[in-house]
Amino acid sequence: MHRVSLIGAPTDIGAGARGASMGPEALRVANLGPILASHGVAVADRGNLSGPANPWQAAQAGYRHLPEVVAWNQAVHAAVAAELALDRLPILLGGDHCLAIGSISAVARHCRTLxxxxxxxxxxxxxDFNTAELTPSGNLHGMPVACLCGHGPATLTDLGGLNPALPPSALRSIGIRSVDAGEKRFVHAAGxxxxxxxxxDEMGMRHTMTQALAGLDAxxxxxxxxxxxxLDPDIAPGVGTPVRGGPTYREAQLCMEMIADTGRLGSLDVVELNPxxxxxxxTAELAVDLIESLFGKSTLMRD
Structure with missing residues (x-):
């Protein structure tokens, strides 16, 4: 049985639009905890982390709100690490995607230890592979993958005790359809x-997920x-940076169901929900529906 901990991080500190700070509460209003519990998941809601307010300032040296982003990510890192140490599955309720730096660096440290x-x-x-040199905006929610791979300010790249926290080979990016020009070259160079x-579109979601999940073991x-x-904004309008042409409801469900089938899910971020x-x-209700599939909701019993 999964033992899950919900960790709210109510901030839009890394984003270019205000409102993702309300994401954790919207997910709770959509009954995330009770719905997971209905599937036999033992859910503990740890409440919300606290951190600095969003000063809404211009970028400095290529980064907007870097000290505040660091403070939030330190809090996330500590909270996620604490749940992993208790052998629980942390679900980070964002908040914007810069928070994944703290979340994933904690997971990477946990994996190294074990x-x-x-x-x-x-x-x-x-x-999300921008750097201070490449970013058109300075918004750190466009940089977490780069930071996790060692490209960014030391206050973020060193957060998990090892720089880089991840080799690019550990990552599989799925559903991408908006990449800045300089970022495109950097993604290619990094492999x-x-x-x-x-x-x-060409290969289908089933083949895509088979490839993305290849090589997983115990x-x-x-x-x-x-x-x-x-998700496609036609079905998920509540986001700050919508891009047309994303996965449909059924494609997203298949993606989540195939992840659930592996039995390997150990931690989760749910970010950029903007009520x-x-x-x-x-959008919050749809996100909860998809998270439910990650934890084993299916139409039929499957072997």
Missing amino acids: GRKLRVLWLDAHA LEVFDMRYI QTHLHVSFDVDF ALDVRNR
Whole structure:
């Protein structure tokens, strides 16, 4: 039986639009905890972390709000590490995607301690592989993958005690359809494995997920970093950076069900839900529906 801990991180400190700070509460309003509990999951809601307010300032030296982003990520790192040490599955309720730096660096440290392999699935419309030199905005929610791979300020790249926290080979980016020009070259040079929407269109979600999950074994910890803008905005309007042409409801369900089938899920981020841009909490309810599938909801009993 899964033992899950919900960790709220109510901040939009790394984003270019305000409102992701309300994401954790929207997920709770959509009954995330009780719905998981209905599947036999032991759920503990740890409440919300606290951190600095969003000063809403211009970028300095290529980064917006770097000290505040560092403070939030330190809090996330500590909270996720504490739950992993208790042999619980942490679900980070964001908040914007910069928080994955703290979450995943804690998971990577945990895996190193236990001698386990780590696979990270990055479900997102964006590659999030920008740097201070490449970013058009300075928003740190566009940089977490780069930071985790060692490209960024030391206050973030060193967060988990080892720089880089991850080799690019540990990552699989899925659903990508918006990459800045300089970032595109950097993704290619780094050798990131990216299953963009063209790949999904041509090969299908089943083949995509088979490839992304290939090589998992009993010694692999699987972390899913689920940016809600992964989904097509026609079904998930409540995000700050929507990009048309994302996975449909059924494609997203298949993605989650195939992850659940591995039995390897060890930690989860749910980020970039922006209730200020949503319609009657529809996007939060969809996110909860998909998370439910990650924990074994299926139409039929399957062997």
